[in-house]
Amino acid sequence: MKKNxxxxxxxxxxxxxxxxxxxxxxxxxxxxxxxxxxxxxxxYTTRNSDIGGNNVLAMTSDKRNNLWVGTYTGLNRFNNKxxxxxxxxxxxxxxxxxxxxxxxxxxxxxxxxxxxxxxEFDGTYWVEHTKETHRxxxxxxxxxxEDKNGIYWIGVTLGGLxxxxxxxWIKYTPDDSGLPSDFxxxxxxxxxxxxxxxxxxxxxxxxxxxxISYDIHNSGLPDNIVPAxxxxxxxxxxxxxxxxxxxxxxxxxxxxxIENSPLPSNQINDxxxxxxxxxxxxxxxxxxVFDCVDRWDTFTQRNSKIPxxxxxxxxxxxxxxxxxxxxxxxxxCLSGYRLPEKPKPAAVADAEEPNQTVSAPATKPSPTAxxxxxxxxxxxxxxxxxxxxxxxxxxxxxxxxxxxxxTLAHYKNGAKINxxxxxxxxxxxxxxSSKGEKKLKFNLM
Numbered sequence: 398m399k400k401n402x403x404x405x406x407x408x409x410x411x412x413x414x415x416x417x418x419x420x421x422x423x424x425x426x427x428x429x430x431x432x433x434x435x436x437x438x439x440x441y442t443t444r445n446s447d448i449g450g451n452n453v454l455a456m457t458s459d460k461r462n463n464l465w466v467g468t469y470t471g472l473n474r475f476n477n478k479x480x481x482x483x484x485x486x487x488x489x490x491x492x493x494x495x496x497x498x499x500x501x502x503x504x505x506x507x508x509x510x511x512x513x514x515x516x517e518f519d520g521t522y523w524v525e526h527t528k529e530t531h532r533x534x535x536x537x538x539x540x541x542x543e544d545k546n547g548i549y550w551i552g553v554t555l556g557g558l559x560x561x562x563x564x565x566w567i568k569y570t571p572d573d574s575g576l577p578s579d580f581x582x583x584x585x586x587x588x589x590x591x592x593x594x595x596x597x598x599x600x601x602x603x604x605x606x607x608x609i610s611y612d613i614h615n616s617g618l619p620d621n622i623v624p625a626x627x628x629x630x631x632x633x634x635x636x637x638x639x640x641x642x643x644x645x646x647x648x649x650x651x652x653x654x655i656e657n658s659p660l661p662s663n664q665i666n667d668x669x670x671x672x673x674x675x676x677x678x679x680x681x682x683x684x685x686v687f688d689c690v691d692r693w694d695t696f697t698q699r700n701s702k703i704p705x706x707x708x709x710x711x712x713x714x715x716x717x718x719x720x721x722x723x724x725x726x727x728x729x730c731l732s733g734y735r736l737p738e739k740p741k742p743a744a745v746a747d748a749e750e751p752n753q754t755v756s757a758p759a760t761k762p763s764p765t766a767x768x769x770x771x772x773x774x775x776x777x778x779x780x781x782x783x784x785x786x787x788x789x790x791x792x793x794x795x796x797x798x799x800x801x802x803x804t805l806a807h808y809k810n811g812a813k814i815n816x817x818x819x820x821x822x823x824x825x826x827x828x829x830s831s832k833g834e835k836k837l838k839f840n841l842m
């Protein structure tokens with residue numbers, strides 16, 4: 398097997414380059430800075446930094462705390478002070494789409510490109526697999542992962558799945574394997590060394606001998622197009638789809654979407670767990686973080702300095718920074734962030750006790766009610782949800798004058814109720830289901 402190996406050229410500081418280096422401090426000083434709900438935002442674009450492009454396609458960090466960024470125009474490295482464009486050292490990266498990046502167990506950087514397949518870089522030498530790129534059709538490389546045996550798995554858009562053990566290359570397609578599609582979108586390796594492959598036609602898992610597939614017809618997967626997969630500390634699998642976020646523990650499926658969670662969008666582009674076990678979520682309309690139980694926080698143009706529009710990639714570095722790549726508006730970093738504790742719900746009075754008022758909806762069980770209702774307030778985000786005993790109920794809002802101002806005839810258990818446009822004042826929330834009726838009074842300040 399022939400490999401093409403290139404050594405990085407020595408850097409020579411020309412006068413122009415020296416001027417560029419001196420200007421870095423001024424450029425970083427003009428970089429956008431803003432406080433988040435907590436933490437600090439810093440945004441990098443081609444206007445205020447030397448990042449190679451505003452279309453961020455891939456990110457990863459190495460043991461030296463370098464951030465590697467792939468764009469439509471090549472490969473860049475950021476060391477917290479300066480940007481380096483690696484097209485200066487490998488001409489094949491000039492104006493080349495870098496779709497994925499991975500640092501392996503030996504510290505080697507793996508680069509997935511559109512036109513040149515997989516390229517390896519150890520900081521000094523480049524290794525290009527030119528022959529295999531042509532033979533196996535390794536164009537449009539979408540994802541690369543390393544399993545526990547040091548085997549590399551390469552997902553190729555319209556090219557299926559390829560494994561490489563350092564000597565032998567093996568290609569898998571829907572014609573000769575259990576892959577549901579040759580349009581591979583993401584890859585992950587679980588604790589049992591099983592490979593989880595997401596595609597535009599569902600997902601599958603491969604243990605080296607057997608393939609098992611899941612789609613909307615035989616599982617709780619909410620959509621067959623699955624751009625992202627991540628695996629948590631408990632070996633549960635998380636999938637980002639075009640119709641929400643799904644968790645699979647091997648037996649049960651749980652789905653979150655804009656109806657039952659604070660997710661900014663149902664289109665999930667990327668997922669990444671940080672060192673504290675928090676799940677960071679990139680969506681088409683901002684980003685979110687989830688403790689995988691009941692605490693959420695969201696980041697949009699309304700409450701942060703995250704770039705507007707489609708957040709395509711998310712990653713977390715070893716210093717606790719959180720990085721968000723926009724598909725057209727650059728790169729954002731959130732540092733010093735801590736997920737807020739879940740606020741304690743305020744008490745809610747029953748309708749039978751009119752003298753009691755509270756500032757937020759919650760529950761106080763009535764001794765005569767036949768149905769149980771739990772109100773989950775997300776007032777800072779403009780909505781509430783109800784947890785019911787039944788799949789659906791009629792929900793009516795009655796104002797202080799006894800006038801019904803809003804009725805949800807077929808409210809689904811757990812769905813969001815937007816309260817941002819409701820007039821301020823005292824309300825009675827009347828919930829009617831097959832189990833009976835429940836009245837709750839709350840003051841919408």
